Amino acid sequence: MSRRFSWFNATSLTLGFVFLYLPITILVIYSFNSSKLVTVWAGFSTKWYGVLFRDQAYLDAAVITLKVALVSSTLATILGTMAAWVLVRAGRFRGRTLFSGMIYAPLVVPDVITGLSLLLLFIALGLNRGIGTIILAHATFSMCYVSVVVSSRLVSFDQSLEEAALDLGCSPFDAFRSVTLPIIAPAVVSGWLLSFTLSLDDLVISTFASGPSATTLPMKIYSQVRLGLNPEINALSTILISLVTIGVIASSLISKRASVRRQRQEQQALAQS
Amino acid sequence: MTRPDPSPTTVFAPWDDPDEPPLIRFDNVTKRFGDFTAISGLTLDIYAREFFALLGPSGCGKTTLMRMLAGFETPSEGVISLGGQDIGPVPPNKRPVNMMFQSYALFPHLSVADNIAFGLKRSGNMTRQQISARVDEMLELVQLGKFGKRKPHQISGGQRQRVALARALAKAPKLLLLDEPLAALDKKLRAETQFELMDIQEKLGTTFVIVTHDQEEAMTVASRVAVMDHGRLVQVATPERIYEFPNSRYVADFIGEVNLLDGAVLRKTKAGLTISWAEGQPPIAAQGPEDLQKGANCTFAIRPEKITISSDKPEGCANALSGRVLDIGYLGNISTYHVELANGQVIKAQMANNRRLSRRAFSWDDEVWLSFTDSAGVVLTA
Numbered sequence: 048m049s050r051r052f053s054w055f056n057a058t059s060l061t062l063g064f065v066f067l068y069l070p071i072t073i074l075v076i077y078s079f080n081s082s083k084l085v086t087v088w089a090g091f092s093t094k095w096y097g098v099l100f101r102d103q104a105y106l107d108a109a110v111i112t113l114k115v116a117l118v119s120s121t122l123a124t125i126l127g128t129m130a131a132w133v134l135v136r137a138g139r140f141r142g143r144t145l146f147s148g149m150i151y152a153p154l155v156v157p158d159v160i161t162g163l164s165l166l167l168l169f170i171a172l173g174l175n176r177g178i179g180t181i182i183l184a185h186a187t188f189s190m191c192y193v194s195v196v197v198s199s200r201l202v203s204f205d206q207s208l209e210e211a212a213l214d215l216g217c218s219p220f221d222a223f224r225s226v227t228l229p230i231i232a233p234a235v236v237s238g239w240l241l242s243f244t245l246s247l248d249d250l251v252i253s254t255f256a257s258g259p260s261a262t263t264l265p266m267k268i269y270s271q272v273r274l275g276l277n278p279e280i281n282a283l284s285t286i287l288i289s290l291v292t293i294g295v296i297a298s299s300l301i302s303k304r305a306s307v308r309r310q311r312q313e314q315q316a317l318a319q320s
Numbered sequence: 321m322t323r324p325d326p327s328p329t330t331v332f333a334p335w336d337d338p339d340e341p342p343l344i345r346f347d348n349v350t351k352r353f354g355d356f357t358a359i360s361g362l363t364l365d366i367y368a369r370e371f372f373a374l375l376g377p378s379g380c381g382k383t384t385l386m387r388m389l390a391g392f393e394t395p396s397e398g399v400i401s402l403g404g405q406d407i408g409p410v411p412p413n414k415r416p417v418n419m420m421f422q423s424y425a426l427f428p429h430l431s432v433a434d435n436i437a438f439g440l441k442r443s444g445n446m447t448r449q450q451i452s453a454r455v456d457e458m459l460e461l462v463q464l465g466k467f468g469k470r471k472p473h474q475i476s477g478g479q480r481q482r483v484a485l486a487r488a489l490a491k492a493p494k495l496l497l498l499d500e501p502l503a504a505l506d507k508k509l510r511a512e513t514q515f516e517l518m519d520i521q522e523k524l525g526t527t528f529v530i531v532t533h534d535q536e537e538a539m540t541v542a543s544r545v546a547v548m549d550h551g552r553l554v555q556v557a558t559p560e561r562i563y564e565f566p567n568s569r570y571v572a573d574f575i576g577e578v579n580l581l582d583g584a585v586l587r588k589t590k591a592g593l594t595i596s597w598a599e600g601q602p603p604i605a606a607q608g609p610e611d612l613q614k615g616a617n618c619t620f621a622i623r624p625e626k627i628t629i630s631s632d633k634p635e636g637c638a639n640a641l642s643g644r645v646l647d648i649g650y651l652g653n654i655s656t657y658h659v660e661l662a663n664g665q666v667i668k669a670q671m672a673n674n675r676r677l678s679r680r681a682f683s684w685d686d687e688v689w690l691s692f693t694d695s696a697g698v699v700l701t702a
């Protein structure tokens with residue numbers, strides 16, 4: 048296939064990428080600006096990163112963000128994997144379509160609605176809003192992503208492997224733990240990374256779910272920006288962007304590599320038999 | 321294993337003994353998938369220490385039958401009992417049954433040795449040393465001693481099949497279900513493994529239910545053979561009886577080679593039946609069922625090797641037909657002659673090749689006589 052790369056294609060591609068990445072690039076560049084004025088370039092410097100790391104308020108927010116991301120993504124991974132397993136394995140049960148629709152619905156529900164409904168729920172339950180409620184809220188929305196990733200792997204999973212495990216004396220849970228889970232592990236891990244990054248950069252839902260005691264980094268940035276831009280925020284945003292980028296790339300690499308390896312194994316198996 | 325040696329004079333035939341309780345009993349079992357009936361009204365007894373072979377065309381329900389025994393499918397109707405107890409409510413992991421899957425179902429993330437050890441580790445009463453000794457023993461058995469550390473995708477199809485077999489055998493269960501266990505093996509290894517299986521059964525007293533597409537295999541290893549068609553049992557009998565006395569055209573045609581001649585009863589005497597079957601051909605003298613009436617339609621079935629070929633009309637033989645050699649199929653130890661009769665019917669006859677090819681008695685287009693005794697074939701009504 049040697050199709051010529053026409054000038055039209057090249058232009059649209061460039062425009063698209065500029066549109067997508069120009070703001071982020073500018074932000075990253077200005078995070079290395081030595082001037083205090085955000086819009087005036089005065090030479091390269093990493094001093095704002097230093098300032099950032101000495102600012103206790105930002106550090107606190109960072110710790111909270113990481114805690115929330117770790118716990119909520121783990122919770123979401125467990126719940127999402129279980130939901131995916133039930134949806135793919137349990138065969139046809141009454142209300143299955145409804146159930147699977149309901150799991151995927153939060154993917155398209157606006158964050159504001161999700162946040163608001165969670166807020167109402169927390170108030171109704173009389174929960175003290177803080178880090179706990181943020182964790183619950185994040186687990187709720189990222190669980191759908193995990194179950195999408197995991198169920199797409201489970202669909203191609205040979206069910207006779209689970210049957211073989213049962214046949215050899217495993218309880219259903221043991222069969223899941225010692226056969227299914229190790230085989231679908233790449234999908235589970237990439238689901239976890241995905242929900243970790245989703246939790247890192249969420250603002251809207253965190254705002255609804257948090258109380259005065261807990262501020263995450265995106266919330267902190269948002270409130271700072273309303274008081275005026277400062278270069279520290281550029282530095283912080285750059286760090287966040289890097290983390291999220293690494294997470295997303297790792298997640299897709301893991302699932303890609305796993306599926307390539309699986310295909311290769313299947314091809315080898317076919318070639319040999 | 322301490323098992324009273326059966327004295328060599330008693331034949332192993334528990335199915336003929338009305339006092340012998342069966343190990344497995346299918347009682348009017350039906351299995352439906354949606355509105356498709358995979359097994360319909362099947363009743364069957366399988367006895368302890370049997371080597372029971374299921375034979376039938378693809379899609380006739382053999383795997384479904386096995387899966388119900390292993391506990392992966394529940395019968396839509398009817399009861400399956402094991403050792404006198406209804407096993408309907410028993411989950412697969414609690415059944416004293418192991419199954420070798422048609423797709424092998426090896427665990428891709430575990431090595432060959434760990435695949436074999438998988439069930440042993442879960443039986444809970446073996447030490448680490450015992451398990452690894454048992455794994456080595458199984459690896460030896462299936463001649464994969466050097467492959468223990470490999471992953472399933474690093475070995476060949478036939479080797480994978482042997483690993484699956486070893487894994488199912490490792491726990492030495494009461495009942496072993498083998499779904500086409502030897503299909504991917506070459507002839508020599510298959511013969512050795514068949515022998516091993518029979519040996520294992522002798523030693524452990526395991527009951528085998530085996531699915532096979534290979535009739536020869538069923539004939540060699542099985543104590544009884546069940547021929548299935550569309551979810552029903554057509555005939556269940558010992559290999560010899562299935563081969564010599566098929567109960568229907570279907571079974572006669574399915575097992576081995578056969579000539580089927582459709583006709584009707586012309587005369588019935590004490591000595592046997594006379595069957596008219598084609599214009600201008602002499603009627604066939606045969607032994608047949610008592611209840612067959614004169615004029616009834618029937619099919620005369622005769623195996624090729626029961627027919628003798630000669631160049632002159634044989635004296636004093638019950639049946640003799642004349643024809644012309646149409647084709648000769650050379651199979652090494654035997655040759656199959658396709659002989660066309662005057663009415664166009666082609667009959668297969670087999671002869672052992674006890675001479676070299678160059679000295680073969682008959683050749684293409686030779687006029688020959690086919691002869692057989694009146695007890696060489698069977699008369700079928702179904």
Ligand SMILES: Nc1ncnc2c1ncn2[C@@H]1O[C@H](COP(=O)(O)OP(=O)(O)OP(=O)(O)O)[C@@H](O)[C@H]1O
Nearest residue numbers: 353356358376377378379380381382383384385422
């Ligand atoms: N889960 C299922 N849902 C619907 N139909 C099924 C299911 N399992 C089996 N069948 C059908 O039941 C019939 C019997 O299938 P089974 O697997 O028992 O055949 P088999 O005798 O083992 O064939 P083969 O020799 O090809 O392995 C087939 O027509 C198959 O399509």
Ligand SMILES: [Mg+2]
Nearest residue numbers: 382383422499
């Ligand atoms: Mg099958």
